[in-house]
Each structure stands twice: as C-alpha cells, then as structure tokens.
Amino acid sequence: MNLHEYQAKAVFRSYGVGVPRGGVAGTPDEARDVARSLGGEVWAVKAQIHAGGRGKGGGIRLARSPDEVFRHAASMLGAPLVTHQTGVAGQIVRKLLVERGCEIEREHYLGVAIDRSTDQTVMLASREGGVEIEEVAKRSPEKILTEQIDPVCGLMPFQTRRIAFGLDMRGERALKRAADFMSALHRVFMELDCSIAEINPLVLTKNGELLALDAKLALDDSALYRHPDLAAMLDPEEEDPTEREAKESSLSYVSLDGNIGCMVNGAGLAMATMDIIKLHGGEPANFLDVGGGANTEQVKSAFKILLRDDKVRAVLINIFGGIMKCDTIAKGILGALEEVRFKAPLVARLEGTNVEIGREILARSGVGIVTAADMREAAQTVVRLAAANSR
C-alpha cells in the first residue's frame, strides 16, 4: 500500500525525520489559508496523487503570494494530472500539499529498501538528488552509495558516517545531524514494515538543516494487520474501482487493453497464460487471479466482474487446481452465468485437484463451454474465437 506524500511526511515528522513546514488543502481557499498561516515568501503547491513524475507533469508549482497559491490550487484541484506513471487518462487531483519554500544548498537522494539478493534492508544514497535516480544507477552505478543493514545490529553509526562522507558532509555537527536523520528514517522503515522509504530530493538548506523535500513510503501489505492506523490511511480513490472490488473478494484483478478475459489461479500461471495468448496473436482484456483460497461465492462474484468488462470478446479459464479445487471454480462460473447475460464464447481448461468433478459440472450444465485439453490448445482456441467474435 502506498501513502500520499502528505501522509508520509506526517509519519516522518513523528519519527524526527525533518520535513518542510506545510499543510493539506482540499479547496483553493484552504490552500491560501495554509500558505498564510505558514508565512514566508514562497510556497510549493504539490498535487497529492500516487504516481511519480509529478514535477514534469505540472503537479508541483511554486507561488510567490497566497493569492498565487489560490490560483494554482484552483487550476489543479479536480483536474486530471498526467505523468509517465499514471497512464494517458491521468489521475484526478483531490488534495494538495502546500509547503513553505526553503533555501536549498544541495540536493541528494536517500532511501531504504529490501535487497532481495542479500535478504536484508539496505540504505541507498546519492549525491545526485532530485533527478531520476534509476537513470543515475544505470549510467554511473558508482554514484550510488549502499549500506547493507544487518537485522540484528541495525543501522550502525559508522554506516551513517560512511554515507555522510560520501555526501560530502564533514565536521562534528554535520555528521551528528546526518546520523540522526538516517537513523530516524531507518526506524520508520523497520517499525512500520515499509517496503520502500525514499527521499528524493533530500535537501541541505542554507541554514544547515536536512529536510525531506519529497517523501515516498510504500508499506508491506502483509504487515498492515500490525498497523491499523496506517491501513486507515488508504486512499480508495487511487485504486481502480474494479480492482478494488476484486480485492474485497480477496482476489486480484488487473485490467488490460485487449479483448480476451482471463481467469487463472496463481501469479506465475497467470503471467504464463498472458504470454501464451500473446504468442498466439491474442491480447488479454483483463486478468483475474483467483489464487488458492477462494470459495464458490468469491469465484462467482469475481467472474461477474470479469464478464462485465465490455471489451471482452471471449473468455479463457485456465485453472490448475492445487489448494483451489476445480469443482469450486466450475460452480462459481455457473453461478455467475446464471446472473449475468453473457454471449461471448468461453474456453475452459481445468486440471488438478477434483478435475473430474469440475469438468462434469461444466459438461452437465449445458452452457456450451468449449473445453481444451492443454494450455496451447486453450490459447489457440480462445484467440480464434475472440477474433471471430470481434468482426
């Protein structure tokens, strides 16, 4: 789960990670009031959406008076913001963060993440901040400083010093400030079960303060049960409504651009099914992963979501039962078809636990489901039927 910048900064502030002074606004009037109460001469007006690239897309604007803050807010709120991560439709801006400007001496990058190759957390830093850090990593990997963090010892002072030296911070006071900042960020990561905590840019102000000018926090969904206060920060507006509905049935649903609806169990098989559909010239319209634990009711409601998609010209059901039983799938499919009028062809390939019962249920139902013996036949058939049904 991702947090908005303003939420992440509130978390940072409570852990002692320095952030600029600011406030949240939902209307232009509120934005102007926030600017006035903050004081100062320059303010940043920042769109609160879950996507990177806001600066380039016009989602971060500077204002030199509270009235200019008002005007920026009026043009940003309620309008879609398009960045390279939002897709062409963009994301509607519903909230703004108004911050008091600060005088920047230098911009760096600082982040904490999980290193899959060492199974530890890792602190990353770079002197080059405020830029596409992924590009820096690709172009000149030596510019990325890395500290592996032992889960028993935690982030050690010598490690924070090494990063500070790498960022050209010298002297007792600067080192202490950097160490406190990094330790606090690491504490946020560990105590709140984050998967990413990223500050880009981290700025050193002319007053010698370290501030997180931007903040990205992603939380480990599996650990949200330990953090009900953070789970409550979820912004449902940021999620695809159909994907959210599927999630409420404990299933995962992904919307795509093609015309073949797909119901599969397991992420690996789902990706492989998408690969084989494309290999045979088709394009998936969506993907429904029913996972392992779903019951008939959940399969039914999920299958209804899939059928509701107007783009769907044919449906492929590719199930290899393990924990999931094929008869559960078959009953769920039939339950959905009783409630939704659906004319497009259905191709089913069932294998695994209780496969005989599942096939029997489908065969006896008389709904005319085309059965396939294996994955290749299933993919070829559904691609052909979808093409025929699109003419």
Place this chain on the structure above:
Amino acid sequence: MKPRKPSFVWRPRTLDEGAMSILIDENTRVVCQGITGQAGAFHTRQCLDYGTKVVAGVSPGKAGMRVEGVPVFDAVADAVDATGANASMIFVPAPFAADAVLEAHASGLRLIACITEGIPTLDMIKVKRALRSTPAVLIGPNCPGVISPGKCKIGIMPGYIHSPGTVAVISRSGTLTYEVVHQLTRLGIGQSTCIGIGGDTVVGSAFVDLLPRFEDDSGTTAIALIGEIGGRAEQDAASFIRAHVSKPVVAFVSGKTAPRGKRMGHAGAIISGGGGTAAEKIEAFRQAGVTVAESPADVGETVAAVIGSGRR
C-alpha cells in the same frame, strides 16, 4: 555486516549418496505445524494418502487431540521426542508463521517447508538471519512445498500429476510448476524431486541454494527451472549453472509480456541492478548454456528434446 553470499560449498552427507531424491525420501517423518486448521487438516490427509509419513501435528494448547489419526502435540520438541519427526510442514497463519519456522529450527528439524502465504517481509528477514550458517533448509514461504514422487510429498501440490523419475523441477511459481510437471508426466518423463521455492521477496532457499544438491544427486539427470520477472534470482542461477552445473538445464521465464505496473519509488529497481525483466533473465540463461522454452506449453517437450539429445 557483509552481505551473505549464497553458499556453494554444500556437500551431501555420505548417507544421502545414491539416494534418488534430495531433501526428502520414503523415510522422512513429517510434523505438521498448524494441523488443526482447515488447510493443515486437509493437506495432512492428502499427504497421508500419497504415502507421506505424517507422524505428528502441532497446535499449542491442543495436545492429545488427533487429526486424521495423527497425534497432536503442544510443541514441536514434544512431537520430535515422541515420534522422531525430522521435517516440518507449516500451515500456521501468517502472523505466527515466523515463530513456527524458528520453533521447528530450535527443535532440530533440518527441513522446514512453510506453505503459509502473506508473511510480513521483515519477519522473514529476521528468520533468514537466524537460519544463516545453520544446516536447516527452509523451503518457502508462500510455496507449494517439496515432493519426491512415489516417496514423500510435503506440501499442497496435487500428487497424481507426478511420476517417479530423474528430472528435477525447481520453480518460483506454484500452479505453473504443476503445469510443467503435468507436461513431463504426460510425456513419460518422471521427476526426482520438485520444489516450489515460493514467490515472496524473501524466500528461505533460492535457486542457487538448491541447485548444488541437484548437481550432486545421483538420482537427478536433468533440471527444469521455472523463473519469473522481478529480482535477480534467475541471473544468479544462470551464473551458478555456468560455473558448477554439468547436468542439462531447461528454463522458462514467465511474465515476458506483463505490463509494467504503476510503481512508486525506484529503490527496488536500483538494487536489482535496474533489471528483472524476462528478456534479461532469458539472455542470462542462454549465456549459461541453458535451453530456454519459448512457450509455457513447450517446457515438457523441450526437456524431452534435451534429454534425448544429451546436450545442454
């Protein structure tokens, strides 16, 4: 503070030499942690039916019960003392699963298969740290488990699709593993041991931790490896295969056409070297002399062709 490097120095104990499988065999005695839950009970039955010696269950506070005829104990140590259990199969709910793994380890079990899905990543980081440099092998979490067909099944994979033989299967996926095993069996190609290592960010055993065992196992003649996009596990496997594996390897990488999801932040991509794409992994395998199947429907046939021609 130095990052842990995968250990390539493992050598089988003399006892294992000549065994036709790795990790488990017909003498493996299994304790099921979380046996009183729905999934634990159901799969204990399935494993018993397959012929696995499930000798004990553990559910704190429920000692004295029986589930599917299997005696239940309060602690793993009690189960080990009473039944000689030497491997664990874990179905304990996610919030308590890390504790279950460490209890199994503290009770001397050498093989721990954790089926549980949704364990917090930071819990797993601590578990991995605790198991580091110990002889315990953790498979999973969030995985189907491990099976040596005809001998022992520890996990949730459907038993009937497997057949005994000499091709090893190792995979990050669950159901896609079944798909591949099913293809092999239909072509008359049996399996020595099939392992689903799990799809989580942090897994107990990576490809590189298990490949040495397959290389050393006299009962394995070829290896089918199923990877997917994300991380560097496949690239690490390719490097290891290139340097240390003499047996033929066939690979498939799923997610070649997966759309790049909306992401937040780039820290994850940076540490994986900016990569993790299917193309990069496939290229690494080809460089290592691994035969890569183009379609998920072709993995079985590709293995057949490779075994038939004896090339790698």
